[in-house]
Amino acid sequence: MRLLALILAFLAAFPALAQTREGPLRIEINRGVIEPLPFAIAPFVAENAGAGQWAEQITRVVAADLSGTGLFREIDRGAFISSVSDFNAPVRYADWKAINAEALVTGAVRVDGNRVTVKFRLYDVFADAPLGDGLQFAGDTSGWRRMAHKVADEVYSRITGEGGYFDSRVVYVSEAGPKDARLKRLAIMDYDGANNQFLTDASAIVLAPRISPTGDRVLYTSYETGFPQIFELNVGSSARRPLGVQGDTMTFAPRYGPDGRTVVYSLTDGGNTDIYRLDTATGARQRLTSAPSIETAPSFSPDGSQIVFESDRSGSQQLYIMPATGGEARRISFGQGRYGTPVWSPRGDLIAFTKQNQGRFHIGVMRTDGSDERLLTASFLDEGPTWSPNGRVIMFTRETAGEGGQPALFSVDISGRNLRRVPVAGAASDPAWSPLLP
């Protein structure tokens, strides 16, 4: 029995011993701070005599891209302790730590004739190490902005872990004139409002442009025949053609499928609006809904297997999801108010929508099963969301109230932060964000 008591005593002691064998102290951090990451961008080094102008401009565009996300905060150059005069010179991390720069971007520009070369490096200052390898882009001097966007995309991606969206374009409706006699025309610009160009004239009202997955074609609705009709426009040649024409029916709300060949749209015939699917290569058409209610605003899921759309089949305007070939639809919106213009995120995880409730308009997002609805904006009139290529930012139309109310383009992070106006000259509406350019 003594032996038994000895063993029992040892076993009783053993758990305590086991507990004390673990080494480090363990704590859990359950909360952080949400603030822009401070970064420093040293003026890009001009490697030859003609590169000075380009170096400064490219530096400013990169900095503006990053700061414009709301995720980064540029440290003013006046606070710099070190200067970077040689792209290959060692980085004095202590100097950048002293000004609390968590990331450092250095670069160099060289211009040979009409060809500009941009290279950059990104450093994790507090890790005393580069963040990824150096990269270099080369191209025509007329494309210097795209090269700056490429650099910013790469920096953004390396820090956040998700793709960038700076080297992309936006098609929208440029508006002019009073509200009761508004002139509308299609235009295209860089995501930041630069390089603005018109795609159509103002002879007919145009609505709801949608850009193809390859970025070279645009679907839109035009009233040039007196009633709404879908057209497809080639961005490069400006050639266009009507799509889905069926007698005197009205066609509208088109959107490309992920293959760029399939188009879904709404068609109103005999007072009933349903969703159709069109193969633009063969002209084959398929009716996807046949309810007596109004079904419109279809949007493909990124994998092309499902379509989200709006319908008033339940008595109020709500969001539904159905298979891409048609079939039984599943309602996903159940909140108060009316839901419309759903758009599937490029990442496939969220659906953006317009919501009208109690006299206010909202841009919101929800998961594809309708859960976690979050309203990002609220104003007199917000509508028509479109996703950035990385699914992180939403651009939409905001119109101010009153006689002189004008529509404008705004963007907002899906967290609801960083709401800002897109710099577009004049009134603008119906943005459609392109994929990232190749």
Next chain:
Amino acid sequence: MVWGWYISGAAHALLIIALVFGGVFSRPPEEPVTISDVEIISEAEFAALALRTPAPEAVEEPSAPPPPAPEEAAPDTPAPDTPLPEISESAAPEAETPEAAPEVTIPDPTPEAEVEDTPPVVASPDPAPEGPLFEAPPQRAPRVAPTPAPAPPETADIAPDAAPEIAAAPDAPPEDIAEDTPETAPEEAAPELATEADEPTETLALATSPRPRPRPARPAPEPEPETRETAAAPAEPDRPEPAAPATDDAVAEALAEATAPSGDPGPPLTGAERDNLRIAVRDCWNVGSLSTAAKETVVTVFVSLDRDGRPDTGSIRMVGFREGTEATARQAFEAARRAIIRCGNNGFPLPVEKYEQWREIEMTFNLDGVSF
């Protein structure tokens, strides 16, 4: 009495006769057993047979699901239009015909030779001690400073601390038990809510654990002459009472001595001290620039600190992660590392007299309640 013998003898005789001649226990005739032949085939032959055998599911595979209702309505729609001819450019706007939209020549995205991928030599006056003490995980490899760094001082610190403890506890079983005892017991017990009052009770558990001690209050059974009762009952009433407590006390004391730290590392961190550390780290844990997926990834990061509470940057490594991918974990780890380095630059607010308690820390960064 005699009749009883007679009856018993007769009954036994009948029973023996019945057994011998009645066939009561005889086995029923055995049915012939069919034995199937077993043929030994080679593995290759079996594989060939398996390939030739069609899967039953494939035969039973249901036909394709019926087409959805809208497809049935397709005939109602007119025949597919033939591709319409493109409208001539004359219908297009007159002056605003844009230049080719992608007017920018696509830059070569691949890095060219003139950019050196190898980073320049770090000119920092204080090269970060890299971690020979701790093996860096594979994903950290690109992050490690390119220049080799001297060994961190912690390597030298651990050995001297451990040696005296072993020497002061000669009866201790393994040395690592005595070495690690003071650091983790409170953590394992209650990492979040343990109070200072609760933690010492665990360390005293060894001294109070002997169980027979309360038993003396139990009334002793009276000695009975029947030996059957003593055989059925446990022998503890006969056990001399003082012996067991004395043995247990000795065992407990020996174990307590073995587990007691010889270097007096001090009491464990109080809840307030841990909260101070948490607050100090979280104030620098900037998650604003993380992707939504990285925010949802929980990473555990190891760091060793010097006596001033400053982190050894070379020791910072990711211990593990969950609810994410390698890529999102790397992003989350980098944010955590920045937080540790930034806010630990001047030393975390930790009591120096308890250095043994917080010399090495594993911090789990877990953002609760992030929707997207």
